[in-house]
Amino acid sequence: MLSFDAPNWTATDPLHRDQQPSRRLHEPAQILFDVDPITGTALTDLAGLPYLVDGNVVIYFETEESRQLFCDMPTDHPLKLVDNPLEEGEAEG
Secondary structure (H helix, E strand, C coil): CCCCCCCCCCCCCCCHHHCCCCCCCCCCCCEEECECCCCCCECCCCCCCCEEEECCEEEECCCHHHHHHHHHCCCCCCCCCCCCCCCCCCCCC
16 A cells, blocks of 8 residues: 655556556667658558658658659748737737
């Protein structure tokens, strides 16, 4: 029987979630995406396929056309939102 009101109580048994080491403790140095983000096709043989490197992320593409479509996509919202400087702290969109 545990008594939590003891002044120097320490847990001796690890919780169930702590039985295995965390997989996020050592994140991989490089992340590979082997699913074409344009077509959604899972790619098995990555040799010779077009790819894009962004920091520690490598994205593979099925064809050069899908790579170019991905590169041509706008990074920001396609519609320009109207700026409203008078309403501070309110969401615009």
